[in-house]
Amino acid sequence: MIQILKMAFRDLGRNRRRSFFSALAVGAGLALLILMASVIEGEMGSAIESAIQLQSGHIQIRAKTYDENRSSLKWVDLVENPEQMASLISGLAEVKAATPRLYASGFLSSGTQSAGARITGIDPLSPASDPYREGLISGNYLNPDDRDAVLIGKPMADKLSLKVGDNVSLSLNTSDGNVQDQTFTVKGIYTTNTYGFDSTTVFLPLSKAQAITQTENHASTIFILLKDTAQTDAVVRALSISSGLVIKTWKDLNALFVDYEAMAQSYISIFYLIILAISASVIINTLIMSVYERTREIGILSAIGMRGNRIMMLFLAESSMLAVGGVIMGLLIGVLSTLYFNVNGFYIGNMGLSGMLITDTIYAKLTMDNLVNLTILTFVVTLLSGLYPAVMASRMQPIAALRAEK
């Protein structure tokens, strides 16, 4: 057995360039798999995460009749006295923040320009509002008792040519179905690096939003953020709510996204297969070539009484060594390149996928799961690729092999 390994190793050494490039092909394949998986992981993870942080929260409590798409402001469609429930929920250990929010549809206009807006009444002091405060790029953040201040996103400011301190006219629906107009001052401009969100979302303090829409002590939702996404189901079970209300989790609220992710995963699997097939065919090719080149040698081994299965082992040992070499190279290249994109990220700009929030930069994220699985997968595929040439070698007839070069 040791002799077989020794022979296999020397055989690979005989044609170093070819062995190196075959191993490199395996390595490049693995590196590509690792990088791809990490980018996808990073994109999916950050996309879902930003959707949760910015828009959906982990959990929302709403009126049963509330229709998200219509942003209805009728009292029956809203949660009554939300503050009380929110502060109760905030007391749960797993909860980072629970805060009422009010959504209304409307538009902003300035001069001759106007833009549709999703008016969002928030408690500026709730930790759930931190991303907006942290995203402030000019002006000041909202105070709970501001009466004529709005916070708008960078794309909206660009579109309407607004600066901090400018006046802007806001028209929005009220609970009785009328439209209310009022002039506000742009107090601050924010960005969350998420075009789909920043271009439409306009923030007001909750109390002001309630006042202007005449919804008084009602909110569209109680927006709940958890310390850990994994605890969502546990918290849902712990919540008790009055009839007339429903609990929605981030999965319900981002259903489109969750579906998209599943679909993307299946596309990615096809890519994986293609990459693996390419490395496999390089290995098969190399080994078949080397079987043909060594026809006579195989004949000699067979003539001196080496059984077919040992000859097969010799070639399997060679493909194992290529696999080990390739996997080491692949891990090195894959992990380093992933690390690079983990720090620097890919800038993808505004990928305007409707209904989804995608940040403008993807940071690759390597999980141990992906690393281990892809490494094993590559290793196994390489070994399997070596099987056919090895069987071919073991089936050679000694005389055919011996006459080959005579």
Next chain:
Amino acid sequence: MEVVKIENVTRTYQIGKLETRALQGVDLSIASGEFTSLVGPSGSGKTTLLQMIGCLDQPTSGRVHVNGKDVTKLNRNQRADMRRENIGFIFQFFALIPTLSAYENVEMPLLLNGMGANERKERVMELLKAVDLLDRANNRPDQLSGGQQQRVAIARALAPKPALILADEPTANLDTTNGKQVMDIMEKLNKETGVTFVFATHDPRVISYARRVVTLQDGLIVKDS
């Protein structure tokens, strides 16, 4: 005692529609300790006959017995075992494994036989000494001359103490001096160890070493003396 007994062996090669009857009914028996030459013009069937005896190939019809065993009944693995345990080969081209040193080439059949490390080392050194190549033990085949390579092949063929060594034109690729040295060694080993040698050749100088000469023509034995 008979090492080889061949009864009415034929071998027909078929390539497409073309049939070549390389052996057309050969009977031959070779006793232990013989130093026998197979002669005949090119294409007369010498190599084919050696392959039959050596369990490298199977006859189209007839029986081949080696060491009293009917080898035509054996499967692939059993034939490999038969070759490993009872038969050594020397080929016209110096059939060594290019990645292994002279020492390792000689060691190979012993490894396949599962011989212990100490015994193996002793045996390899003894053989390298017998073919006068102790100083070349660590050289790879490409660092050896043709004559030296062929001597390594002889040592390897002898290593597992086979009953029979088959040599197919062992000197055809060697100059006169090296050819003579190889034949001298084979003759000496035959005398010293009693191992049976059968060699195919059409070189008259080689034929002169033989104590028995079997002449083939068109796949038939035409003379045996």
